[in-house]
Amino acid sequence: MLNGTGYPSSGLNDTIQVTIGILGGYLHCGHSFSRTDASFALLPFLSQSRRYRLPCPDAALQGAFVEHQTALERLDLRQGMDGTSEARRRIDRKVRVVLVKTKEDLDVCHALIIPGGESTTISLVAQRSGLFQPLKDFIHAQRKPVWGTCAGAILLSRTVVGAKKGGQELLGGMGVVIERNGWGSQVESFEAPLQVPGLRDPQTPFTGIFIRAPVILSLDQSSFSSPSPPQTLPPSIEIIACLPSDVIPHAKPLFLPSLSTSSSSSSTSELHTHTLANPNLYPDHHPDPHKNTQGTDTQGIGIETTQGIVALRQSNLFLTTFHPELTDDTRFHEFFVRECVMPCILQISKKNETIE
């Protein structure tokens, strides 16, 4: 039963089960990572949208979704919530994970993760499976929370540089210009410790795994690509994480002419330090970046200072150019659920209450 909000309506005392979709998904029979516990449902590729709990679904889009699934299933949603709050009572402890291969799968999701993989392949396969337009609606019309990692981040960007010949289809949504394989080929793939103030336990660095990762070339908040009502300004971009300036791998000459003139150290394979000279860029200069969601913390960040940005958020959309799912650390998954998904769900459930 669906109401106007597109979410299954919940009565006043029903528990809300947070459902997060992961684009793609396949599991093999007998593999250690196939789960059949009660919190996990698969909606396989079947015309009659009956619900199955089978270890063998029918389709696989391309990419690394099992890792995301494992991370999401480890989260405890009630942890850290106010012990007496109404929300805590009503939110189911476990996230329900749906592997999204069809429009029907997508319709039951509160939020979506687009995993890493090859953005060209994911986009082509999504188009052939008839998922592309539903995904666009999910982002632009329904404005539900979406997190893109690596290839997913490329799909969420407004413009891509270094796309395959003839261009490639993007979902769009975030005012970001992104360059595919911006650091170079696989030989330039790297790991780096990230200081992320927005996470739980911010003192512990988060190991960012960058695999043929995209690079954010510029931020553009003025042309949010969704059809938002003219009176509302596009949501501002909030920077969540940056590379420490001393570990920015710099394997190729700078891509911006204005910079290469000012740079004497743009030779290959040298550490590159000056592009992040702007201290405003570092989130740790904002003791509490979440106070700044409507603020101006990205103003003044020119095109030349964006190279080190590896995680950012614009309203309900979230992107990371690295792969939090490849580590055991679930703090980024926690962040996405806490900051992007939960506010959305609580808002919807309040709306439902007033309707009732």
Next chain:
Amino acid sequence: MTSPASTPIPQGVGSAATPSVAPTRSVQRDGTPSSSLGTFGVKSGLAQMLKGGVIMDVVNAEQARIAEEAGACAVMALERVPADIRAQGGVARMSDPAMIKEIVEAVTIPVMAKVRIGHFVEAQILQAIGVDYIDESEVLTPADEEHHINKHNFKVPFVCGARNLGEALRRISEGAAFIRTKGEAGTGNVVEAVRHERAVQSEIRKASAMSEDELYAFAKEIQAPLHLLKETARLKRLPVVNFAAGGLATPADAAMMMQLGCDGVFVGSGIFKSGDAAKRARAIVQAVTHYTNPKILAEVSENLGEAMVGLTIDDQLKGGHLASRGW
């Protein structure tokens, strides 16, 4: 750092990133690594990103573009596809770097290239020109009849072929971040790939039911490093991504290998030795996506034109049994 004790256990699905023995480039002045290139995490991580995809053999930029448009998740750049190597004979070597570079320029997806077994200098060359993955392949003529390349010494990740669990784990202990079945390349005959995948799966099932005492004996029997065998038994799968390769020619072949438990497939001669390469390439990508849906498999298998010529695998096989190369 190549003794088994110091070799990092490669992570499988969802496990932690382990520090690597690979040389790191960026080291802070005080000597603590601040950013590390070529760790096992990023090597096996790229393979994770290829899962559910098709990797296609291509011999020029034009074929690479066809593969990319069909939805290949990576391409394998080589001078002659295995079917030609088999037909023409002679020593098969690494491809011309200029031709590989051309393919790297033409596409945005990862580009792999083959080196001869044990030929570490060919691997150094490929790393220098920036290929994304190296296949230490039995399809080329081996350069060393005893040693494989010490793959820990490279920043670029390696994929290696295997016929059984012992061989797969030996390759992983040498630093391979990605395993494929050997199959019998260039034959268009899937029987060997099936045999190898079934062997790996059945040995994993056997190992995962064993007690620790039995694992010691089993490790000796299959000549696998014990720590990797234990990890495999615990995970109930190989600790790295496992693709099918060698002899796949049709969408049905690809789907069968997926159902047998592979994470994705390599298609070598099967695509560009067939009648309508673009159509067959797309069909195989679709088949890997919808590998358990026979209705869709039927649709994509229609009117694909001529498949590559298949060869029977017997003692008279022209070009010999490639799978027996590697030790």
